[in-house]
Structures are given as structure tokens and as C-alpha cells.
Amino acid sequence: MTEALRFDAITEATPTRETLAAESQAIHAALDRGDRTAALRDWDAARRRYDTWSALVHLRFAQNTQDEKAKADRDYADALSPEAADLEIALKRRLLADPDQDGLAALVGQHALRLWETDITTFDPAIKPDLEEEAKLSARYTELLAGAKLSIRGQTVNLPGIEPFAEDPDRATRHEAETVRWSFFGRNGEALDDIYDRLVKLRHGMARKLGYDTYTPLGYRRMRRVDYGPDDVARYRQQVADHVVPLVARLLEARRAGQGWDKLRFWDEALIDPAGNPKPVGDHDTLVTAAEDMFAALDARLATFYRMMRQGGFLDLKNRPGKAGGGFCTSFPTVGVPFIFANFNGTHHDIGVFTHEMGHAFQNWESRDQPGVDYLWPTMEAAEIHSMGLEFLTYPAIDCLVGSDAADRFRRMHLIGALAFLPYGVCVDHFQHEVYAYPNATPAERHAMWQRLERMYMPWTDYGDLGYPAKGGRWQAKQHIYNSPFYYIDYTLAQCCALQFWVRARRDGREALDAYVRLCGQGGSMPFQDLVRSAGLVSPFAPGALADVVREAEAVLGA
Numbered sequence: 077m078t079e080a081l082r083f084d085a086i087t088e089a090t091p092t093r094e095t096l097a098a099e100s101q102a103i104h105a106a107l108d109r110g111d112r113t114a115a116l117r118d119w120d121a122a123r124r125r126y127d128t129w130s131a132l133v134h135l136r137f138a139q140n141t142q143d144e145k146a147k148a149d150r151d152y153a154d155a156l157s158p159e160a161a162d163l164e165i166a167l168k169r170r171l172l173a174d175p176d177q178d179g180l181a182a183l184v185g186q187h188a189l190r191l192w193e194t195d196i197t198t199f200d201p202a203i204k205p206d207l208e209e210e211a212k213l214s215a216r217y218t219e220l221l222a223g224a225k226l227s228i229r230g231q232t233v234n235l236p237g238i239e240p241f242a243e244d245p246d247r248a249t250r251h252e253a254e255t256v257r258w259s260f261f262g263r264n265g266e267a268l269d270d271i272y273d274r275l276v277k278l279r280h281g282m283a284r285k286l287g288y289d290t291y292t293p294l295g296y297r298r299m300r301r302v303d304y305g306p307d308d309v310a311r312y313r314q315q316v317a318d319h320v321v322p323l324v325a326r327l328l329e330a331r332r333a334g335q336g337w338d339k340l341r342f343w344d345e346a347l348i349d350p351a352g353n354p355k356p357v358g359d360h361d362t363l364v365t366a367a368e369d370m371f372a373a374l375d376a377r378l379a380t381f382y383r384m385m386r387q388g389g390f391l392d393l394k395n396r397p398g399k400a401g402g403g404f405c406t407s408f409p410t411v412g413v414p415f416i417f418a419n420f421n422g423t424h425h426d427i428g429v430f431t432h433e434m435g436h437a438f439q440n441w442e443s444r445d446q447p448g449v450d451y452l453w454p455t456m457e458a459a460e461i462h463s464m465g466l467e468f469l470t471y472p473a474i475d476c477l478v479g480s481d482a483a484d485r486f487r488r489m490h491l492i493g494a495l496a497f498l499p500y501g502v503c504v505d506h507f508q509h510e511v512y513a514y515p516n517a518t519p520a521e522r523h524a525m526w527q528r529l530e531r532m533y534m535p536w537t538d539y540g541d542l543g544y545p546a547k548g549g550r551w552q553a554k555q556h557i558y559n560s561p562f563y564y565i566d567y568t569l570a571q572c573c574a575l576q577f578w579v580r581a582r583r584d585g586r587e588a589l590d591a592y593v594r595l596c597g598q599g600g601s602m603p604f605q606d607l608v609r610s611a612g613l614v615s616p617f618a619p620g621a622l623a624d625v626v627r628e629a630e631a632v633l634g635a
């Protein structure tokens with residue numbers, strides 16, 4: 077039945093304040109009657125309908141940010157979201173006040189209760205207008221970037237469209253691409269500073285209303301982190317500084333020497349393979365077909381799933397004007413089949429984004445039968461293990477996407493890219509901790525904070541004549557900093573786990589894939605470190621977790 081499901085066929089009625097309130101009242105009435113089972117069942121179904129509708133609205137806006145109807149629908153959804161949150165939190169509060177917590181845990185799981193206990197500390201009706209304003213500011217940032225029209229080599233491209241030029245084997249082309257990219261940010265610097273300044277002050281204000289000193293503890297709770305805090309994260313950043321920064325510095329120095337450059341500039345960092353970064357075997361149509369062969373060679377479970385996604389129209393991977401940048405996976409919990417969104421641009425990033433988002437999608441599919449909507453996705457640092465893990469686990473069959481003669485070079489490039497990402501990733505995280513610790517900093521002070529941290533984690537970065545990033549503006553291109561505060565560390569924590577899957581797959585590919593599929597099936601039924609342990613992985617917070625994988629990478633790369 078699900079096999080024949082098509083994306084076009086998914087619809088969900090638009091909820092209103094009234095319909096949401098009526099649903100909520102019916103659930104409260106069931107609780108009044110003492111029928112907790114019926115209340116929980118109806119509530120779960122209502123949350124699935126709401127999430128499916130919201131996912132559809134946000135997806136359609138991302139597919140065409142210029143479409144007035146899609147934009148109006150998104151604005152409507154963003155305005156309704158605090159209302160839905162209000163009703164949902166009220167139900168969580170009521171259930172958590174039930175004296176029979178053991179009985180409740182038996183119905184929904186102990187971990188769900190822990191998540192709800194976190195959720196209820198992130199919301200109060202007093203912050204509803206702030207949440208709506210936050211969504212508006214995020215949308216303004218997304219639209220500003222999506223509307224970029226950049227001229228290069230006689231073509232007009234958007235921000236994702238600049239990528240192929242930014243990693244062109246020709247140095248002058250790479251330099252021009254970065255010049256064009258950063259001129260856009262320079263021209264819009266004041267608007268970008270203004271949006272961020274408002275977001276930071278708004279978030280700090282919400283935190284104060286909820287009784288926190290700063291936004292940071294609220295930010296962690298909004299990410300539903302129940303088993304670690306800022307001190308653990310700070311120690312992890314230090315592990316990156318100790319073990320990864322020196323390795324990346326050596327790799328970059330080897331590249332500089334190999335190319336005979338007197339200095340390695342910022343625009344040289346994207347050219348990982350001296351002969352030119354390997355490209356996909358072909359365009360979008362070729363790749364989505366070749367992926368069938370890749371998954372078939374790897375694993376029957378992945379192959380069947382991918383065929384269903386493709387046949388059902390659950391992929392939108394082509395770059396086109398007006399489409400929001402980036403890649404993501406979204407899901408429709410009434411249905412169970414997820415959707416992946418990307419902007420293919422003819423570079424190796426197409427392969428990286430595709431395997432990444434397929435990892436998210438596969439997890440969501442594997443865990444579709446978890447008992448409640450809270451368990452369909454894990455917290456994001458765990459979710460990124462599924463996505464980043466699949467990037468590594470597809471190595472043995474990656475020749476299908478990159479061609480057999482380029483497969484070794486692709487794997488080497490991807491591994492170097494994964495390692496080089498870590499210093500940048502922790503820098504983005506450290507920056508946000510400073511930003512929210514000093515919410516009254518001026519935009520100029522924020523640029524100075526970034527510069528100082530950049531020198532610490534990426535001492536090699538040399539912007540040459542690129543004026544805007546040289547003055548501390550690089551962070552403004554990172555949408556997570558605006559739209560998903562404190563999310564970014566999740567990629568770096570997950571990378572540590574994904575690298576462990578890489579090491580395991582080098583010893584025994586079948587064992588690693590089976591462990592991966594099992595982990596996907598766990599969904600969000602446990603907190604991060606329990607999920608990690610359940611898959612036989614070492615928590616990134618454990619001393620030495622990163623040192624072990626870095627040692628293996630050094631041996632493989634000869635660095």
C-alpha cells in the first residue's frame with residue numbers, strides 16, 4: 077500500500093485556531109473522563125496531522141520562495157505555530173502533573189516524559205508574540221539569501237549556483253567566485269547585521285521572560301538536549317582544537333607546497349583534490365538513476381527504500397531560481413514517507429548532500445513504527461549520525477555516482493572535507509555561545525568575536541583581498557546561526573560518530589551497515605548518548621573519542 081504512495085497525493089486540511097482548540101478540548105475531555113489511552117491516541121494523531129500540514133507548507137515555500145501563495149501560507153503557519161505550541165504545552169503540563177507517572181511512562185515511554193519535561197520549560201504564553209517575530213525574522217533572512225543574483229562569467233546565478241565556480245580547478249575562477257559571493261554579503265551586511273541583532277535580543281528577551289539568565293540554557297532546551305550541557309560541548313570543542321586543527325593545518329600546508337603557491341588563500345581551501353575535485357558522473361537525471369545501482373550494491377533495505385522515494389516523487393534535488401538554498405529532509409508523519417530537498421549544482425556536493433539527506437530519510441522511514449510522534453526523529457546530533465554516517469557507508473559503492481576511476485580520489489576528498497569541517501563547525505558553535513553570553517554586543521563587536529575565534533580554530537584562513545570576510549563577516553553566510561541557534565555543534569558531534577562508522581566499515585562493511593540500520597530503527601526513542609552506546613559507538617564527550625578516529629584518518633591520508 078505504502079509502495080504506491082505519491083507525494084502529490086499527500087494533503088492535509090489547513091488548521092485554524094478554532095480547529096486546534098476544539099481538538100485540544102476533546103483531548104482534555106477524554107482526560108477528564110479518565111480515558112488516558114484514548115486521549116494519548118487522539119493527541120498523537122492530531123500532532124501527526126499538524127506536523128504533516130506544517131511540513132507541506134514549509135516545503136512548498138522552500139521550493140519557490142517567490143510564490144506569493146506559498147509565502148502567505150508560510151506566514152500563516154508561522155503565526156499559528158505559537159498557538160499550537162501553547163495547546164501542546166498545556167497538554168504536556170497536564171499529563172506531567174498526573175500522579176501516575178509510572179502508568180504514563182508505560183504508555184508513552186520514559187524518554188518521552190523527559191522530553192516533555194524539557195519542552196514545558198521552553199514555553200510560556202507570554203512569549204507567543206516573540207516566537208512569531210522570530211519566525212518572521214528567520215524568513216526575512218532566508219528570502220534575502222534566496223534572492224541573491226550573482227553575475228559570474230556571463231551567467232547570473234544564486235548562492236548555491238556559485239559553488240561550481242568556487243571550486244573550479246582554475247585559481248582565478250575560484251578567486252572571482254569568492255569575490256562575487258562576498259560582495260553580495262558586503263552589500264547586504266547592514267541588513268544582515270540588523271536581522272541578527274534583532275534575533276539575538278529577541279531570544280535573550282524570551283529567555284529572561286522564562287526565568288533564564290541568558291538564551292543559552294533555553295537554546296539547549298529548545299534542542300531537547302537532556303543528557304549533556306555547555307560544559308561537555310566546550311570540552312568537545314577543545315578536543316577538536318587539540319586533535320583536528322593540527323591535522324587540517326598539515327593537510328593544507330601539504331596542498332600549498334604541492335601546488336607551489338607562496339600562500340594558501342581562502343579560495344584555495346575548496347580545491348581539495350589537486351587535480352580538481354572529482355565531479356558526479358552526470359547531471360541530476362543521471363545521478364538519481366545511478367543511485368539505484370549504488371544502493372542495490374550496498375544493501376537491499378536501502379535499495380527498496382530509495383526506489384519507493386524516487387517512484388513516489390519524494391525527491392526535489394534540482395537547483396532553480398527562487399528555490400531556497402541548502403538541502404534538508406522533511407517528513408509527513410501521517411504517511412511515514414519522508415521527502416528530500418537539495419540544489420544540485422554539478423559538483424561533488426551533489427553526492428554529499430544526496431547521501432546525507434538520504435540518511436535522514438532512511439532513518440525516518442525505519443523508525444516510522446516507533447510508538448509516538450516524539451520518537452519519529454531523534455534530537456539532531458543523533459539524527460546527523462544517520463545522515464553523515466551514510467555519507468561514509470556509501471564509500472564502497474560510490475563509484476556508481478562518481479565513476480570508477482575517480483572513486484579513490486572522491487573518498488580521499490570527502491574524508492579531508494569531513495575533517496576540515498570540524499574546526500569550522502566548532503567555531504560556529506563557540507561564536508554563538510559568545511553571542512548569547514553578551515546579547516548587547518554591537519554588530520561590530522560580534523564581527524570581532526568571530527574573527528578572534530576564527531584565528532583560534534582556523535589559523536590558516538587567509539582572505540587576501542576579500543574585504544568582507546577579512547573583517548569578520550563570514551558567519552553571516554551560515555543560515556543555522558540565524559535560523560537554528562545552537563544546532564551547528566550537532567554536525568560536529570555526529571561527525572565524530574560517523575567517522576567511527578567509517579572505521580568499522582573498513583574492518584567489516586556488513587557489520588557496520590547492520591549496526592547503522594538498527595540505529596536508524598531506534599529513531600528518537602533514547603537520548604543522544606544512549607543511542608550512541610546502543611550502536612556500539614563511543615560518545616564524542618568521552619576523552620579520546622576524536623583522537624582515535626583522527627589517528628586512523630592520519631594513517632589513511634598519510635598525513
Ligand SMILES: [Zn+2]
Nearest residue numbers: 432436460463
Ligand atoms: Zn543533516
